[in-house]
Amino acid sequence: MAVEEKARNLPSRTVGALSPRGDERHGPEPGGPEPRGREPKPRGREPELRGRDAEVAELAGRIARLREGCGGVLLVEGGPGVGRSRLAREARAVAESFAVRVLGGTGEPDRRSVPFGALLRALTSGGRPVVDAGVLLTLSQSAEQRFWLLRAVREQLARAALDRPLLVVIDDLQWCDDGTLLALRTLPARLSGHAVLWLATVRTGAPGADVRATAAALAGAGTGARTMRLGRLPEDAVAGIARDLLGAEPGRDVLDLLRRAEGRPLPVVETVRGLLREGAVARTGAGAHLTGRPSPIHSHGPTRRLLERLSPLAREVLETASVLGRDLEAGRLADLGGRPVAEVVAALQEAVDADLVRPTDPLTFRHGAVREAVRETVPAARRRALRARAADLDLAR
Structure with a gap:
């Protein structure tokens, strides 16, 4: 074909x-209606x-052309809750079906102090890093050599793309650190002739001159650049x-x-x-x-009620994770909390069972709104201490 x-x-x-339990999604079983109530x-x-058939078809076409060496940029814009991250997850699934290697990172509002944090997470995702560890370490520490380091990253990404086409997903551009934004203003345009497709999502009207400049650079990164705006x-x-x-x-x-x-x-x-x-x-x-008068549009309320039903350890683990980012890494959380990894894993399973955490690899909060609701329960002083400790661990890694 x-x-x-x-x-x-x-x-x-x-x-x-990807649909949930495929044969269940169309209603009751064929044996007749279920009991009333x-x-x-x-x-x-x-x-x-x-409701995103056209967008998925375009994604599939762009990813298919990667196998012919045609890369480029796809910038996905949209307002809060419109499904930018969901579309990015769909792109990952499509890419995997085409045997395209997927690298993914996410901007985190509480991790913008880590230089090139979102980019580093992308470059080290999905198994072995596509860039030498020495370059990654220096990139996170040396502001003076960033031009030369970004050139080294570009060259190594180009070599990796010769072995296997790459889809690089950077979600939530509006929360990315300055180093990652700088890289996104330069790398995609200079890799436009290689089998590398950059997919970045950004909230419409995101504040910050650097974010706006990066979105504009991505949108204008050569003939292979395209902006996809998600509506209702x-x-x-x-x-x-x-x-x-x-x-x-x-x-x-x-x-x-x-x-x-x-x-x-x-x-x-x-x-x-x-x-x-x-x-x-x-x-x-x-x-x-x-069955009666429902609550208004649900947001943080159900999350708070679910938190109250968790064990103290599960609540503590989720509170710690909510301060650090969207992903929940058991080893990292164990280091921060001074607890055995086995205990943290059990706590995370409890959160998965409560539908607060999505059972992906790595584990993630079900949505940013859930994470924000949990984070609001953590005192400001503890948030500051956790972020400082986490920054030390990230730099050490």
Whole structure:
């Protein structure tokens, strides 16, 4: 099959493969309607990506052309909760299906003091680093040699791309450190002739002159640069997300509540999951309807209630992780807390079971809103101490 044909066919296969418990997402089993009033069970997996068929098709085409040596830049813009990070995860899944190597890093508001932190996390992700350890170490420590070090990074990325095409994903550009922003203003344009596709996500209207300059540089990084702006989802896509999570057709009352999310997938998902946790929705025949007066659009409230149900150790581990970043690395958390790794792993499993943490590799908070809700419970003095200790560990690593 030609690469272009594979790209056209990929989105439907990819979406189906990533959907939660595929045969459950269309409602009750074929044996007839379920008993009246039965509460749907919460779905722990991520719902299917809905309403983004054109974007996924474009992603698949760009990634397919990587195998022909055609790289470039794809900048994904959008407002809060519109699904930038979700689309980036879809791109990773598509790339892996094409045997493209994926490197990924994320901007973290509490880790911007680590020079080139997001870039370093990307270059060291997915197994062995694509850049020599000595270059990485010097890059994180020497401001005076950054020009020469970035040139060394560029040359080594180019060599790595000859062995296997690369997709470099930098999520949440608005939270990246100054060094990573500098690298993104130079490396993509200078690697435009290689099989390297840069995918960066940024919040629309993000403050900061450096962030705006970096977004502009990425958007203008040669003929292979493209900006993808995510808008609101149509009503049928919102209904599809609700159906995936509920395992039943959402009733008119549920859909009326979801209109308050204004077509943004994150609050749609949070609202449905909040309704499920509160027992505020029940299945009647093939449909799901509200059982009473629900809470408004769910955000931090359900997270706080779930935290109260965790063990003290699990709460402590999540609080520590929320200050440090989106990823939850058991070894790092054990070092910071002075606890055995086995205890931290058990605490993280408890958080996964509570649906506060996504069981990915590495583990991550289910969303930035969850992390922010947990972080708000940590006193400011403890946050400062944890960040200082974490910075020392990161630089030592």
